Amino acid sequence: MARFMDVHDGFVGVTAGQLEAAHGRDFENERAEGVHVEHAWLDPRQGKVFCLSTGPSTDAVKRVHRQSGHPTDEVYELSLDVE
Amino acid sequence: MARFMDVHDGFVGVTAGQLEAAHGRDFENERAEGVHVEHAWLDPRQGKVFCLSTGPSTDAVKRVHRQSGHPTDEVYELSLDVE
Numbered sequence: 001m002a003r004f005m006d007v008h009d010g011f012v013g014v015t016a017g018q019l020e021a022a023h024g025r026d027f028e029n030e031r032a033e034g035v036h037v038e039h040a041w042l043d044p045r046q047g048k049v050f051c052l053s054t055g056p057s058t059d060a061v062k063r064v065h066r067q068s069g070h071p072t073d074e075v076y077e078l079s080l081d082v083e
Numbered sequence: 084m085a086r087f088m089d090v091h092d093g094f095v096g097v098t099a100g101q102l103e104a105a106h107g108r109d110f111e112n113e114r115a116e117g118v119h120v121e122h123a124w125l126d127p128r129q130g131k132v133f134c135l136s137t138g139p140s141t142d143a144v145k146r147v148h149r150q151s152g153h154p155t156d157e158v159y160e161l162s163l164d165v166e
Contacts, residue, residue, distance in 0.1 A: 005124060041135075041164045043159035043160050044162060046159055050088050050159075076129055076131045078124040078133075080099050080102050080124070080127060081124040082106040
């Protein structure tokens with residue numbers, strides 16, 4: 001299982017409730033793809049969302065987000081990390 | 084204290100040791116700025132680094148990374164998140 005970060009633009013002014021609703025749609029769609037979205041962070045001023053997930057492939061992560069109505073082509077496979 | 088994600092490009096082919104060294108330089112420089120870098124993730128194929136931190140301001144985060152030798156203008160203040 002690999003780890004991924006995907007990036008979304010255009011979320012300017014999005015509220016906590018809207019972010020939770022978007023994340024909830026991912027949660028509904030992810031099981032079929034073997035994906036799990038662990039955390040999502042939003043900068044509502046610049047409209048940027050970062051979404052950390054685990055899953056089998058970049059394409060599986062993209063399909064979950066497309067099915068949830070917030071597609072992105074910007075998905076990164078995070079093979080290294082430090083704390 | 085706010086939370087930030089900063090994004091770096093051009094880290095294609097960077098190794099675990101190099102990522103740890105870069106993160107170590109942040110750790111040396113962050114105290115003076117009241118910044119703490121919690122986690123950094125790397126996609127060495129696309130050369131992308133994501134760095135999650137807490138601190139007093141975007142400018143403080145930028146200064147830490149500049150002092151560590153990996154400056155970036157791409158810093159996002161993450162006022163909302165979901166798990």
